[in-house]
Amino acid sequence: MKRIVLALSLIALASCATPSGAPSVPTGDDTIPSTPVDLGEWRTANEAATLSAFQDSVSSRYGQGVRISAAAADLGRNEFTCGAAPPRDAGRGDPPAQVCRRTVTASGCTHTWQVHLFDTSGDGRLARTRGLYDRRCGGDGLLGGPG
Numbered sequence: 001m002k003r004i005v006l007a008l009s010l011i012a013l014a015s016c017a018t019p020s021g022a023p024s025v026p027t028g029d030d031t032i033p034s035t036p037v038d039l040g041e042w043r044t045a046n047e048a049a050t051l052s053a054f055q056d057s058v059s060s061r062y063g064q065g066v067r068i069s070a071a072a073a074d075l076g077r078n079e080f081t082c083g084a085a086p087p088r089d090a091g092r093g094d095p096p097a098q099v100c101r102r103t104v105t106a107s108g109c110t111h112t113w114q115v116h117l118f119d120t121s122g123d124g125r126l127a128r129t130r131g132l133y134d135r136r137c138g139g140d141g142l143l144g145g146p147g
Contacts, residue, residue, distance in 0.1 A: 030070040033061060037078040040133070042104075042111050051133040058115050058131035066126045068097050068117050075100040075115055085116070094120060096130070109137035 038061075040053030062071045072082040082100035096116035104111045116130040 030067050032066065032070060032074045037061065037075065037080075039102075039113060042133070042135070043106070047133065047135050050135070051131070054113060054133050055131040058129050062117070062126055062129050064126060064128065068119055068124055068126055071115075071117055071126055071129075072098050072100060075102075078102070080113070080115065094118060097124075109135055111135050 038053065038057035040050040040057070042050045045053070062074075075082055080100040080102040082098050085096045085099045087095065097119040098117040100115045100117070102113045112132075112134045114130075114132040116132070117126055118128045118130070119125060120127040
């Protein structure tokens with residue numbers, strides 16, 4: 001008799017469980033490392049290596065589901081200036097919710113890092129990031145081309 005009661009209890013309990021096919025909610029917990037943002041070896045590495053290291057750093061630092069305001073605040077503590085992205089014309093892709101930029105001038109070169117924070121569902125949570133880096137030295141023009 002005890003086994004029958006136990007079996008019926010387990011069946012009743014299983015029928016109350018949430019189905020596993022339910023839509024998932026972002027799980028970011030806003031835990032962001034307290035260490036400085038890694039800008040890459042920008043003083044010695046070439047642009048491609050610096051960009052690659054920075055992109056990896058940003059994507060691993062800010063996980064999907066983190067509040068965009070928390071990521072922007074962290075970037076602000078790391079000397080980035082953040083603001084809403086300008087609106088784009090219709091049909092030109094998904095604009096970021098925030099664009100954060102930091103510029104450093106050293107040894108005759110201007111180094112600029114950007115972090116684009118995307119919120120594709122409109123819930124204030126991070127869907128993805130894009131890290132960008134550019135170096136302009138001396139008479140270089142836009143993106144390192146001729147001035």
